[in-house]
Amino acid sequence: MKQLININVNGTNFELAVNPGMTLLDLLREELRLTGTKKGCELGDCGACTVIMEGKAVNSCIVLALESDGKHVETIEGLAVGEKMHPIQQAFVEKGGIQCGYCTPGMVMRTKAFLDECPDPDSEQIKEALTGNLCRCTGYTKIIEAVETASLYLKGKTPEIIEFQPQKSAMDLTVVGKRLPKLDSPDKATGRAIYTDDIVLPNMLYGKLLLSPIAHAKIISIDTSEAEALPGVKAVLTGKDVPDATWGTSPPRYDEYVLAKEKVRYVGDVVAAVAAIDEETCYKALKLIKVDYEELPAVFDPFEAMKPGAPRLFDHKYENNINTHVDHHFGNIDEGFADADYVREAKFTGNRIFQNPMEPHCAIAEWDRHDRVVLYTSTQVVHYVHHQLSRIFNKPLGDIRVIMTNCGGGFGAKAATNYLEILSIFLAKKTGRPVKMRYSRKEMYLYGRGRHKQHITLKMGVKKDGTITAVHQKAVLEGGAYSSFGIVSAYYAGSMLTTLYKFPNYRYEGFRVNTNLPPCGAMRGHGTPHPRFAFESLLSMLADDIGMDHISIRLKNAMTPETRTCNDLDIHSCELKACLELVRKKSGWDGKKGKLPLGRGIGIGCGGFVSGAGYPIYRSDFPHSNAIIKIQEDGSKATLFVGDADIGQGSDTVLAQAAAEALGITLDHISVISADSELTPIGFGAYSSRVTLMGGNASKMAGDSVRDKLLPTASALLNVPADKIKASNNKFFSIDNPEISIPWADVAKTYFSKQGPLTGNGHYSPPKGLGGNYKGAAVGTSPAFSFSASVCEVQVNLETGKVKILNFWDAHDCGTAINPMAVEGQVEGAIVMGMSEVLFEDEIFDSNGKMVNPDLHNYLMATSADIPVIDSSIVDSYEPEGPFGAKEVGEGATLPVLGAIANAIADAIGVRIYDLPITPEKILNAIRSKGQE
Amino acid sequence: MYIPDFNYHKPKSLLEALSILKECEKGILIAGGTDLLVEIKKGVRKVTDLITLSGVSELLEIDNNDDFIKIGSSLTHNDVMNSNIIKSELPALAEACSKVGSHQIRNSATIGGNICTGASCADTAPILLAYEASVQLTSMDSERLVPLKDFIINHHVTTIRSDEIMTGIIINKSKHRTVACFEKFGLREAASISVASSSSVIRFDSENCISANIVVGACGPIPIISENAGSFLSGKSLKELIASDDFLVRAGELASNDSKPISDIRGTADYRRHLVKILTVAAIRKSLNQIAN
């Protein structure tokens, strides 16, 4: 029964009737529609829901609304005064402490309560204070800086302005190369940014999925009658209500049904969907659905799964459960190994990692009376969702509109169509009402699509001088129940080993194997972090064998510009050597390597990645990124329309910078509308680290086109020949005499008045014919490759085995950094995510295939207290294929991290751990067994 | 995830709370809710009647008497760790409270809830056991003082009766010089559940250790009082304890032998036993250092 409460929120009194079970979080979000406070885990682990109650920061998800009776509650919406942001919000914006923004309201509220209590904190106190607020994007570094800055602001002081040296390639540019706050950060700082779950449509229903409790079973029958009879339930769907067509991510491996037909293949497989008046009713209805299963033997280990006679997940395909098999041989490894002076082989094992964006997946579908559907979703890839829906619903793209709202992080978890997107549309169709579906944290883990756990055998041969002569990699990828991105992951695992170091002979044998576990997919660094971890580890081991310095062996083999790799990838710009030299110097490597006391260690790792995949996921001839710029009739503002998605990495800002630079205007004169299939031209979205290069090229081209259209008008107005005019800083001016100038807006207004709408188009497709001719040659191709080197210093507690990562020095070749602050944000985020993977993270399953730790309580991620001091540098580089010389940073930044940490730990304890995560217990066991030798 | 409906009672005094608890057979108390609401949301606990202690101000006090300190059960971990009385009189308890969850959790989670949940990994239980704390259990009809060691009897099982409220935690003051320490090992630097912990409370007369309580946390269904480590240390002189690590290591080994850990996702039993040794040595050493300083 509802009860009355009186609550004061942000200074306003409310008298409200609430259900006893309602949390303060739901009261704020659903009743008061103050959606700035976020829901990340619902169990007190993430801090996204932090509000201040009676002066104290609390997790509103585990406070009953009833307990707030008579209390004062402050939320993110109450901080800014009118248009003026609170100093804490200001600091978060300026310092780049906001990426996807999902953790931001909670962080800001925690910071508020903290600084009220402790106005002069040092950085250690700040780190300690924020441990209840998880951030998956930023690596906390810029957040800590923001809190330091906020404390100065609050004391009326102005922080010191730090001078930054621009890169050579950005010297003459006005917008590109500048450390500018992200365009969307003020909205994110103030809780105004709208994420999918913040939207409530009139008459909206909620939907939930029934997930299989059994790892492998035949579905004998499903009885939904009781569920349907439950008051409040509006629709129940099972396999028989949906088309027989399968869907998925990679066309050759579409192997998922919209709802299970005949069989379930893992604990979490989707059996039925319910729509009801609220989530609670949905959950009650799910319990009333009776499914009769006939349990089948299940298999969870890929090696077991490949054995003859093992249970098969698919009866008619994937023989021996081998979902994808790759066998690539370039050069001749036998000759290569024969040439080597020293050959070594070792086995490495990765871990099963989940992306864990702080925002759970959410989708809302609404059909209109013209049989068209609109989908709001938190996705990285509007176009691929659009395409997949068009297939499944057999409708032209024009009858489906996919709108990406703000997205609270993805890292690959949202890089493909998901069940919520599809089933909300089915449920909305059946009920005639809008339907919202969201995953709980546990449901996110069960949906899966995280990093494949790889079992790698790596063999490498070197000459005495360190030259690599041959590499042989065998990888078994534990794939889970369905394909998802897996076919691509299996190819990437092999193809991307060749871009950092030159070696002529290489064989890769890859097996992606189905098991009765949640499907694995693409996670930051897609398929390549585990092979890279293995490679960087083995390379350092070999260096030790031949008595060579770990950085020297890397320099010896380092990739050089304009090189074709043995597997036919074309490297253009490449500053790996500069990265190596820089981190060597900055870390004080020469004074430390081999000279640190037992327990302290230093290690190096390198990385690199594609700047966008050379080919689309399904065959199409559309340009990969497209942009339209439309200028306001008075010339006051440009609007950039792009299909690519800003999932927190900051692409809207970066693309706007590229466009503004081309147009000749400043960033405050441009706004962005992105990732809406109806408003924006197709863009493939945010995956494979593609947006800066591809979206950037399209945006720049659109900007160039508008500017070129304006030149004749400017020429007439200035009385200067068009080829002697330049546009920059909101002006057109004579190159020979910059005094002769005219405001940019005047030129645009004149143009519009005479010629009508002023727009420009841009598009980008990678160069034709990238890559070789062998099967699978497309995977790994890219217009440009990034490079990076990281040195890591650790302290290992020899008694407990616990690792403290002290420092990271990273140097990245991302070409021209369009926004260096955003680049640092990516690097810091990747380092902390990488260290979290190496030290803490692992999905664990019981003997029945049930996940044991599907929450943020037992699946641990790094907190602010765990992070090292990070020094990230950007080297001078220019990529001719990229906009203003830019290439990727987002995914590549992950790649050096795993190897660098593993090498540092090996250096510290004198023995190597070959399987991830490197837990204190494994370290201790390794130290002990070494002692016994 | 949702919380099913329940009847909500919000008494304004201890007396009212006790009477509701007596009347209402299925009444469950809620303090900070950080354990209870999580259990309800996960569906592992069903509740029909919730009686909140948030309106009962009697449970929010710390009494500092000549003979004992009484800590109100509804004080949060942050309240306890920030209390000057606790910081000066029971510093190791303040330390343990500061290691519970995150700041936000510590703002809601109460010390009474931590003890009443009776989880094997509860962080305040071992140090309170080492301080030989008792809990005050009050009902409409009676009030009793139960030594904490007789209160927590199994994982999630205590001897509280359904009509009782834990009103306070009582720690007697010792005339002897007392040093104490709480050492916790979690898998990350903060906001992590104990893999193992060790608490030590050691008392000295002028020269000799007259009693030592070594209590191991998260290594058995309930915190384990290591009788062997305790009796090994008592009688030793301060001088000899400070002079040689051998005694500490031996005490660590004894505590480790007394622990009964299981293997779970946070660590194997073997690893936990090892940690107990390390943590116990560290706890004793830090305790002794307090005297040295």
Ligand SMILES: Cc1cc2nc3c(=O)[nH]c(=O)nc-3n(C[C@H](O)[C@H](O)[C@H](O)COP(=O)(O)OP(=O)(O)OC[C@H]3O[C@@H](n4cnc5c(N)ncnc54)[C@H](O)[C@@H]3O)c2cc1C
């Ligand atoms: C994210 C997170 C992290 C955590 N980390 C830690 C940690 O590091 N270490 C740790 O020890 N714990 C941890 N916990 C557990 C929890 O916070 C503590 O156990 C807390 O102290 C419980 O107190 P509470 O007031 O929230 O209890 P509640 O949830 O309100 O109650 C817990 C139980 O005790 C009973 N109860 C409460 N008060 C009384 C009373 N006065 N008399 C009788 N019965 C009572 C309730 O009926 C209930 O059964 C964590 C919890 C979360 C959600």
Ligand code: FES
């Ligand atoms: S949503 Fe409340 S702590 Fe995560």
Ligand code: FES
């Ligand atoms: S910015 Fe912190 S979670 Fe994305």
